[in-house]
Amino acid sequence: MWTVLLLVGSNVFMTFAWYGHLKFTDQPLWKVVLVSWGIAFFEYCLMVPANRIGYGEFSAAQLKTIQEVVTLVVFAVFSVAYLGEALRWNHLAAFACLVGAVFFMFQR
Structure with missing residues (x-):
């Protein structure tokens, strides 16, 4: 369960890092890139532990x-x-x- 919760948190940060700037098209690109990098740091702080905790319970392909x-x-x-x-x-x-793809990924 921790793996999924960490992945959700990570993806919230990732989504804001990658797409949040679309509401701020008046800002220079270099500024939104720097802000996005700052937000992405927190994504990685959650994604890496999610994968570390989940690996073993899930295969790498299942985690992805x-x-x-x-x-x-x-x-x-x-x-x-x-x-x-x-x-x-x-x-x-x-x-x-994609739900169908998940079904097939988790078949043994």
Whole structure:
């Protein structure tokens, strides 16, 4: 459970680092890059322990798959709540395909 919680926290930081600046297009690129690097530091402070704790309970491929699904869920919430974008049917269909990928990844 710690692995997933740390991955969620990490992805919140990552999403703001990578996409939060889109609301600040009036700022110079060098400034948003520096701010993004600062935010990404906290992403790594959570991501590295998440992978260290989770490895052994999950394979590396499973950890990466979990991380990708968490990333997409966090990004979906972010894009609606922060950027004001709408989720459309094709976004949900693509997410359903990824859930299928998760199913296959965890088969033994």
